[in-house]
Amino acid sequence: MQAVNTPIQENEKLNANTNEAERKPSGAEQMNDSAAKVGKTVGKPFAKHPKMTMRNVDVFYGDKQAIHDVSLDIGKNEVVAMIGPSGCGKSTFLRCLNRMNDTIEICKVSGEIKLEELDVYHPKQDVVPLRARVGIVFQKPNPFPKSIYDNVAYGPRIHGLVERKTDLDEIVENSLRRASLWEEVKDRLHAPGTGLSGGQQQRLCIARTIAVSPEVILMDEPCSALDPIATAKIEELITELSEKFTIAIVTHSMQQAARVSHRTAYFHMGKLVEVNDTKRVFTNPEHELTEAYITGRFG
Amino acid sequence: MDFSQIFMVMAATIAMTFFLGRFRALKLGQAAGGRKSLNSLPAYYGSLMAMWCGIPCFILLALWMAFDDVIISQAIMQELPQAVLALPDSERGLIFNMISNIAENGARAGAEPYMVTAAERLQSLRETSQLILIACLASLFLIIMVVIWARMSAQTRARVQVENGFKWLLLICASIAIFTTAGIVFSVLFESIRFFQSVPITEFLFGMEWSPQMAIRSDQVGGSGAFGAVPLFAGTLLISLIAMIIAVPAGLMAAIYLSEYARPAVRSTVKPLLEVLAGIPTVVYGFFAALTVAPFIRDTGGLIGLSVSSESALAAGLVMGIMIIPFVSSLSDDVINAVPQSLRDGAYGLGATRSETIKQVVIPAALPGIVGGILLAVSRAIGETMIVVMAAGLAANLTANPLDSVTTVTVQIVTLLVGDQEFNSPKTLSAFALGLMLFTITLVLNYIALLVVKKYREQYE
Numbered sequence: 001m002q003a004v005n006t007p008i009q010e011n012e013k014l015n016a017n018t019n020e021a022e023r024k025p026s027g028a029e030q031m032n033d034s035a036a037k038v039g040k041t042v043g044k045p046f047a048k049h050p051k052m053t054m055r056n057v058d059v060f061y062g063d064k065q066a067i068h069d070v071s072l073d074i075g076k077n078e079v080v081a082m083i084g085p086s087g088c089g090k091s092t093f094l095r096c097l098n099r100m101n102d103t104i105e106i107c108k109v110s111g112e113i114k115l116e117e118l119d120v121y122h123p124k125q126d127v128v129p130l131r132a133r134v135g136i137v138f139q140k141p142n143p144f145p146k147s148i149y150d151n152v153a154y155g156p157r158i159h160g161l162v163e164r165k166t167d168l169d170e171i172v173e174n175s176l177r178r179a180s181l182w183e184e185v186k187d188r189l190h191a192p193g194t195g196l197s198g199g200q201q202q203r204l205c206i207a208r209t210i211a212v213s214p215e216v217i218l219m220d221e222p223c224s225a226l227d228p229i230a231t232a233k234i235e236e237l238i239t240e241l242s243e244k245f246t247i248a249i250v251t252h253s254m255q256q257a258a259r260v261s262h263r264t265a266y267f268h269m270g271k272l273v274e275v276n277d278t279k280r281v282f283t284n285p286e287h288e289l290t291e292a293y294i295t296g297r298f299g
Numbered sequence: 300m301d302f303s304q305i306f307m308v309m310a311a312t313i314a315m316t317f318f319l320g321r322f323r324a325l326k327l328g329q330a331a332g333g334r335k336s337l338n339s340l341p342a343y344y345g346s347l348m349a350m351w352c353g354i355p356c357f358i359l360l361a362l363w364m365a366f367d368d369v370i371i372s373q374a375i376m377q378e379l380p381q382a383v384l385a386l387p388d389s390e391r392g393l394i395f396n397m398i399s400n401i402a403e404n405g406a407r408a409g410a411e412p413y414m415v416t417a418a419e420r421l422q423s424l425r426e427t428s429q430l431i432l433i434a435c436l437a438s439l440f441l442i443i444m445v446v447i448w449a450r451m452s453a454q455t456r457a458r459v460q461v462e463n464g465f466k467w468l469l470l471i472c473a474s475i476a477i478f479t480t481a482g483i484v485f486s487v488l489f490e491s492i493r494f495f496q497s498v499p500i501t502e503f504l505f506g507m508e509w510s511p512q513m514a515i516r517s518d519q520v521g522g523s524g525a526f527g528a529v530p531l532f533a534g535t536l537l538i539s540l541i542a543m544i545i546a547v548p549a550g551l552m553a554a555i556y557l558s559e560y561a562r563p564a565v566r567s568t569v570k571p572l573l574e575v576l577a578g579i580p581t582v583v584y585g586f587f588a589a590l591t592v593a594p595f596i597r598d599t600g601g602l603i604g605l606s607v608s609s610e611s612a613l614a615a616g617l618v619m620g621i622m623i624i625p626f627v628s629s630l631s632d633d634v635i636n637a638v639p640q641s642l643r644d645g646a647y648g649l650g651a652t653r654s655e656t657i658k659q660v661v662i663p664a665a666l667p668g669i670v671g672g673i674l675l676a677v678s679r680a681i682g683e684t685m686i687v688v689m690a691a692g693l694a695a696n697l698t699a700n701p702l703d704s705v706t707t708v709t710v711q712i713v714t715l716l717v718g719d720q721e722f723n724s725p726k727t728l729s730a731f732a733l734g735l736m737l738f739t740i741t742l743v744l745n746y747i748a749l750l751v752v753k754k755y756r757e758q759y760e
C-alpha cells in the first residue's frame with residue numbers, strides 16, 4: 001500500500017501561500033451575515049498530483065447561482081470529503097465532475113474542470129467515456145430491475161470491457177468481493193437486485209460502479225440510508241478503494257469525513273470556504289464558518 | 300308526489316339528522332364534562348345518526364319501488380273481465396299499457412268502459428300505495444331516530460362505526476360493477492344455451508364455414524345455414540394482429556420520444572395531439588379506411604400485380620392500428636414517466652447512453668405498465684366494430700391473406716341483430732353465442748395479462 005499521507009504532505013508547499021490570504025477571525029456568529037464572511041477559499045485547495053482539477057467553477061440553475069467560483073483539486077488516490085449545511089451545493093458540485101448535471105435541463109456550468117489532461121466540459125467531449133472514468137454512487141441505492149449479476153455486469157457489458165463470459169464472471173465476483181457483498185450474495189447472483197436490503201443494495205451499487213474500473217469515484221452521501229454496521233463496512237471499503245481509486249465523498253457525518261478522508265472541503269451557500277487536511281479541519285479549523293459548522297452552531 | 304320527490308324530501312330530512320346527532324353529542328359532551336370526554340368528534344356522531352336513519356329508509360324505499368308496480372298491476376289484472384284474462388300474454392300486456400296510459404293522460408277515443416274503470420282503480424291504488432309508503436318511511440325514521448338518540452352516550456364509538464359504514468358503502472359500490480358483469484354474463488349465457496340447443500357446440504367452435512342465411516321469419520324459406528365460427532375468429536385475429544403490429548411499435552416509440560427525448564414544450568403540444576386520435580369517432584375512422592386507405596391499397600396492389608379486394612383486412616387493420624396508437628402511447632408514457640429518475644441516473648452514471656438506458660433500464664422497469672397498456676389496446680382491437688364493418692367487409696373468408704376481405708365477430712353480431720328478427724331463430728341466437736365467446740376470450744386475455752404482470756412484479760419489487 002502506497003503511503004496514504006503522501007499526497008497530503010506534498011500538498012503542503014503548494015498551498016502555503018493561499019493560507020496567508022485570510023486569517024482566522026475569532027468568534028463565530030450567527031448565520032445571517034455569514035455569506036459576507038465567506039471571502040476567498042482558505043486552506044489548501046490544491047494538490048501536487050491532481051487527478052481532477054476544478055478552476056473558477058460557477059453553476060447556475062436557471063437564473064439562480066448554486067456554485068460560486070469554486071477552485072479545488074482532488075489528488076491521485078486521495079479521498080476528499082465535502083461537508084456543509086444542507087442546500088450549500090455539495091451534490092451540485094459533485095455532479096459537475098462527471099457531468100451528471102447534463103441530465104438537468106436548466107443547469108449551466110462554467111469554469112474549467114479537468115480530469116488529468118481531459119477537459120470535462122469541452123463541447124466535443126463525449127460523456128459516455130467520461131462517466132466510465134468517473135463513476136458515481138448516489139445517496140439512495142438505485143439497483144436496476146435486473147438480477148444482482150446483471151447489475152454488476154451492466155457497466156462492463158455496455159462498455160464492451162470483456163470478451164468472454166468467464167471474464168465477466170470474474171469481474172462480477174471481484175467487484176462484489178471489493179464491495180464486501182460477495183459472501184452474502186454468491187448463492188443468489190441471479191435473484192433480483194431490488195430484493196436485497198438497503199445496505200446490501202448500496203454495496204451492490206458500489207460494486208456496479210467499480211466494475212467498470214473508473215479512475216475516480218464520486219459518492220453522494222452513500223451511507224445516509226444505512227445502519228451503523230453497513231456504514232462501517234462501506235467506510236472500510238472506501239479506505240480500501242482509495243489504494244486504487246480517487247474518491248470524492250459528500251457526507252453529513254463529520255465522524256465519517258474524519259474517518260475516511262484525507263482532506264475535507266467545507267462548502268457554505270455555494271462557496272468553498274475552507275479546504276484542509278481532515279485532521280486540521282476537525283481540530284483547528286482555519287475559518288470561523290467552518291468552526292461554527294463543526295462545533296454545531298449551525299447547519 | 301312521485302318517488303323522486305319522496306327521495307328528495309327524505310334525503311333532506313336525513314341530512315338534518317346529521318346536525319341532530321352532532322347537537323346530541325355536544326350536549327352529551329357538556330354533561331360529561333367537555334368535548335374531550337366524547338369518544339369521537341361530534342361530527343362523527345352526526346354521521347352515525349344520519350347513517351343509521353338513512354340506510355334502512357333508503358332500503359325500504361328501494362324495495363317499495365321495485366315491487367310496488369308489480370303488485371299493483373297484478374291486482375288490476377285480476378279484476379279485468381274474464382274475456383280479457385283469457386287472451387294471450389302479449390295482448391294482455393298491451394291492454395295493461397292502455398290502462399296505465401289512460402290513468403296518466405286521461406281517457407282517449409277507443410277506450411273501452413272496463414278500461415276506464417280499471418284506470419281509475421289503478422290511479423287510486425297508486426295513491427294509496429304512496430300514502431302507505433310515506434307513513435312507513437316516516438314511522439321507521441322516527442323510531443330509529445328516537446332509539447339512537449336514547450342509546451347515544453359519550454362512550455359510543457361513533458368514529459369506528461362510521462368507519463365501518465364507509466367501508467360497506469365502498470364495498471357496495473365495488474360490487475355494483477361485479478353484479479353488472481355477472482348480469483351481462485348470465486343474459487348472454489342463457490341465450491347462448493338456447494342457441495347450442497339447435498346448433499351443436501362443436502360445430503360452432505370448430506366449424507369452418509359461416510353463413511347464417513336461415514329463414515329469418517317463420518313464414519320465409521331459406522338455406523339451412525352454417526354456424527362455424529372459426530372464420531370469424533380468424534378474421535378478428537388477423538385484423539387485430541395487423542392493428543397491433545402498427546400500434547405497439549408506433550405507440551411505444553412515441554411514448555419513449557415524448558417522455559425521454561422531447562423538450563417540455565414539444566411534449567405539452569404533441570401529447571394532447573396524439574390523444575386527439577383517441578377522441579375521433581370510430582365511424583370517421585371507418586370513412587377514412589373505406590374511402591381512402593382501402594382504395595389506395597387496392598391501387599398500389601394493382602400496380603405491382605397483386606389482386607387486392609376493395610375491402611381488405613389490411614385496410615381495416617392499418618386504420619385500427621392508428622386508432623389504437625394513443626392507447627398504447629398514453630399509458631406507456633405515464634408508466635415510463637413513473638420510472639424514478641434515480642434509476643436513469645444510475646445508468647447514466649455508469650456511462651450508458653440515452654438509448655441504452657431506455658432499452659436496458661427504463662423499459663424493463665416500466666414493463667408491467669406497458670404490458671397492461673398493450674393488452675388494453677388488444678381488447679380494444681378485438682372489440683372494435685365500426686371500422687371493420689366499413690372497411691373489411693362482411694364475407695366470412697377463412698384466410699390468412701391480409702389483402703382479402705374478411706369479417707370479424709363483432710361485425711357479424713351487428714349484422715345478425717340489426718333489422719327485423721325473430722328472436723327464436725338460431726341466426727339471431729348465434730349472435731349471443733358469438734358474444735359469449737368474445738367475452739370469454741377477452742377475459743382469458745386479461746387473466747393472462749394479470750399473471751404476467753404479477754410474475755414480473757414478484758421478480759422486481
Ligand SMILES: Nc1ncnc2c1ncn2[C@@H]1O[C@H](COP(=O)(O)OP(=O)(O)OP(=O)(O)O)[C@@H](O)[C@H]1O
Binds near residue numbers: 085086088089092
Ligand atoms: N434540479 C434543480 N433545479 C433547481 N435548483 C436546484 C436543483 N438541484 C439543486 N438546486 C438548488 O441548488 C442548491 C444546491 O443544492 P444541492 O442539492 O447541491 O445541495 P446539497 O448541498 O447537496 O444539499 P443536501 O446536503 O441537502 O443534499 C440548492 O439551493 C438547491 O435548491
Ligand SMILES: [Mg+2]
Binds near residue numbers: 090091092220
Ligand atoms: Mg445533496
